Amino acid sequence: MNQKVSSATRNVAIVGPYLSGKTTLLESLLFVTGAISRKGSIKDGNTVGDGAAEARDRQMTVEVSAASTQHQDIRFTFVDCPGSIEFAQETYNALIGVDAAVVVCEPVTDRVLTLAPLFKFLDDWEIPHLVFINKMDRLTCDGDGWGESYRAILDALKSVSTRPLIPHQYPIGQGEQLLGFIDLVTEQAFHYHSGAPADPVPLPESLKEQEHAARAEMLEALADFDDHLLEELLEEIEPPQEEIVQDLRMELGADLIVPVFIGVAEQDYGVRHLIDALVREAPTPETTAERRGLDMNSETAVAQVLKTYYTPQGGKLSLVRVWQGQLTDGIVLNGVRAGGLYRMLGQQQQSVSEAPAGEIVAIGRLEGIQTGQTLTNHSGNGTMEEAKAEALRPVYALAIAAENRKDEVKLSNALTKLLEEDPSLAWEQHGDTNEIILWGQGEIHLQVALDRLRRKYNLPMTTHLPRVPYKETIRKPTNSHGRYKHQSGGHGQFGDVYLDIKPVARGEGFSFSETIVGGVVPKQYIPGVEIGVREYLTHGPLGFPVVDVAVTLTNGSYHNVDSSEQAFKQAARLAMTEGMPKCEPVLLEPIMTILVCVPKDFTSKALQLITGRRGQILGYEGRSDWTGWDNVSGYLPQAEMHDFIIELRSLTMGVGFFNWQYDHLQEVPGKLAENVLATSGNGNGNGK
Template identity: 75%
Template sequence: MNEKGKMGLHNVAIVGPYLSGKTTLLESLLFVTGAISRKGSIRDGNTVGDSATEARDRHMSVEVNAASTEYNGVRFNFIDCPGSVEFAQETYNALMGVDAAIVVCEPTNDNSNESKQRLLTLAPIFKFLDDWEIPHLIFVNKMDKGSSNFMEMLHALKSISSRPIVPHQYPITQGEQITGFIDLVSEQAYQYHAGAACDPIPFPEAFKEQEQAARTEMLEELANFDDHLLEELLEEINPPQEEIVQDLRLELGADLVVPVFFGVAEQDFGVRSLLKALLREAPTPETTAERRGVVLHRDAPLAQVLKTYYTPQGGKLSLVRVWQGKLTDGIVLNGVRAGGIYRLMGQQTTSLTEAPAGDIVALSRLEGIHTGDTLSSNSELASELPKAEHLDPVYALAITPEKRNDEVKLSGALSKLLEEDPALYWEQHGDTHEVILWGQGEIHLQVALDRLRRKYNLPMTTHLPQVPYKETIRKPISSVHGRYKHQSGGHGQFGDVYLEIKPLPRGEGFDFKETIVGGVVPKQYIPGVETGVREYLTHGPLGFPIVDVAVTLTNGSYHSVDSSEQAFKQAARIAMQTGMPQGEPTLLEPIVSIEVTTPNEFTSKVLQLVSGRRGQILGYEGRSDWRGWDNITAYLPQAEMHNFIIELRSLTLGVGSFHWQYHHLQEVPEKLAERVCSTTNGNGNGNSNGNHHR
């Protein structure tokens, strides 16, 4: 409790790579604080985190989970975040509402690819935390999995962090087993006990030299931000514990240093000392609000949505951070009345009557409100809070309901799916008429499809999206004749035209004009000619939509009784059907501009990957603000995009990514064009292994 008798608050995200043990750490934190009486396990599928069916089926986090506990008079709201790069949007959205983060990782025991991968996957997390100045500390989990040189591990962590890495503890080992730790602030040694708190023990003299080296490193890093501490070190004065703790609190709160803790979450080793450090050193919600500039109109409720859920029992739930003011039952935010206030414990909810500033709670039935939205009871006083950057989709599947009657329900279900997961995107493509679901990778889309089936009873069939090929002509065709004459009793139909067809420069589209002299084609029939031409352009000689052509109506004739706009439309189609094959039709494919980001040790492999997919390398350079990373720019045929992200991540130990957008159309190489045309599916779209653009 604070001096006013109110319970203190800490909002802490748990982040880290896939399989580092984040959900196990959450389970241990809840257990040692008494929030749960028995720990669940990932294997048994009964943890508070990873409570969704899709997570338990895969034994991995696929969405943000919130849980709450009390410890020493302080409420901790923990946000367990997914570790897979395919669910990074979930993590980034949630991090916008916390005061601190625990970065969970595994010890690095060697220079193997596996160890490198574990470290590299931390780089984007560290970068996001530092860009947003979110205080964070490291918990090295699974310290029972073999020996590791602690100082070497610190050095490896320093290579991927832009903030100084500061050891807070030093491990005590017996053989290859960790048995306890030395607190570098107090220099008190502790021994771990399974299922119980650690005990203080006499200082193990065998570790004196190593402990002193680690403690000196900690103090020297802190002295970079405290002149008084620097003077004490220069005068060889041992600083008091209170001063060290104050420095850690100030430097951590300002995201200037990254303290390192360790333990074994599965056995609760190191978890209590981690909690105590959070109590002492983590910033308060008030500090975070001031740093974000939320200081005006303190009484007016202001909140932000961190995550949206659609639950089977309670409908829509919005997980929100209360930045200022107080939320009360029935409050109206952004013109919408909240149905209730709840505290979350995984999928379990507890009803509340109010939520104070700094808290993280769930609000029900906020219809029309989306993840990232700023919520206020007074829009005139509120300004939009910053949101996490939206990640571009990189992987796509075409989806079709297994039951044809379900097509009418699909758009509504997809809208809810996208509310829960803003990293998804869907479209009905104008050229291919397919429904395309976009996401961050293969697993990401499979999870989305599982949700469609389980939550909305919409099982899907999937296939690779078709490539929206186009076609054009290489040479002009002059004076193409088209005549339509039809007698069926009574008035007949007569239209007669001469067209000139020319290729246009790439990207010019379509142009129609007429040079009729003397009224040989009356003006009222000319729109029919243009309509006939445009209708033909949807399906050219090669079976694809035609682009970059100019058509001119140069001559023709009509019948005073039998001619009509419809007849001239048919005549124009006949002329196009006759003329276009004479213009050397050629197949065009969409080319995207792509910017690939990769650690520079993989740059050469990525260049080979792009070139091997018919890509044109434009150049590469160091990525700004990313030490040891490169940006590669290139043009890449969209037909080569499918599975590109999968191969890229495979080559770069899971951390390579890319941004892309449609750039231009380009002629398809002759042999490939023959193959594409031979597999045309009848509606003018190549059934190739390529995605199409948004």
């Protein structure tokens, strides 16, 4: 098969914090390249991106959206990614499959910190990226004019990037008005015009000194990676523009530098120059494939799922990056026949017969295929697996139940599909509380998931906070006697047992033993005694499962005719019911180990947050792989964890995060234990 491999393709993710203007930038890119004839707006809910009802309800991106367009004979596929940290998994999954990313941000120094996790991910994966400072018309200019304000935002950006930021443009402003920019490669000045390309104008005399300084900074940064350019600068030789562009292309493609562009996407300012720069400087699919160790010319097709959708009309749709080979309509991938190939324009699909290596397309009806999975038409025994983004650990939970009890049978299947669309969700049927728990990345994240259950699967849910899986144990031992005797015609029921009940060390669990001598309880009935004890312990005197208890059968009696295993089980339950309240039962709560990650400026707030929730600090230290960040470790009661992530993000401009895992059970403090028992309706002392 002759493979169609072309460098006339670019796959570019549009990423950045919430409200930075990513979807507006996508709309402008599609408009100036002719993919759409009229721009939509977030307010009107008619943009190409954010087509899902859940996104339009909230006027925010909640899932990845792809859109293809043509510019200068280049096929662009833009992937608009969510900005909210609660939907970061969507962004990370998509970034794995692009050639470059445009990081969109606002010109506000105080908000630059919100870019830190995104820059970290891009640098860890060595994904080439550039910055587009959007909404430049809102840049607050100080007394020294636009230059100082622009320098301040660049310095702030440099503080959160491990790669050197290189300004590609310099703003031209008058008073509070943004007029245009200077291209630092060509030294050509431009004035913006609404609805039209920027006009070239003479370089303003008043900005020549600042422009020369900014250009010298750009060239010096490039020269750090190019000895020839360094020699030219040392000898004061003006490098050719072609050499500068080549350096920008090579060093951007190797993720060594981060070029910076400016504009106002809502007015299309700077957007045409941005896409022209992507044509000149962004890495081609060949560069990306080489970085991933793949051969685009291979006969073997290899693709990777970046996003899964369940659409009302067409069913399952998988957005994939074609890494090598070629996809054709009807191709069999991982044993599943493709049900159509499509280029995407938001919610619209354009059917295509083939997709060569380097493209991002959607494939219909790949049942059983998951987001992140590698697909191939290779029929050998070995499986191929491209690297994929690590799944984020859920940090926020709600207990859910179908409004209509009849819908409960549909819930499991709907949740399975929901998790295919969004792998950062998780669900479980909790073994202690019997609740269905839906886990996610935050409150909005779960509300979006619940909206999808209602809209897509007609499954409206009720929700409440998950119950804390409290346990109970005992402080002191006791001896107890239980006799069960029942007569109702024919054979009766008789069982008689003596039990020793005692506490054991925390974490040892439950143990049962017997010291029967002389056959006072026949061996065939002893298993019934253990069953009766275990059944009682599922609901102790405080109303919760009992742990860390040892029970020994020491004595008893039986009847030749009326005794049975069932009778001894009942006798054991009676003995436990009579004895356990005498053992000073106490309430236990689950304690989690947590690792909180925050910028150093917020470490003290993180410490206060943990201790303010009955937590215990174990220590804190610098995070080795995040410059300027700390790890804070500690214990936190599960009862205090529900909205922990919400407050942590509130205290850290949205960037703080934490990981957790269950560690141990710990006695609940007296007053709090009383409140728990009073509100639980348990603690009736009869084990029921």
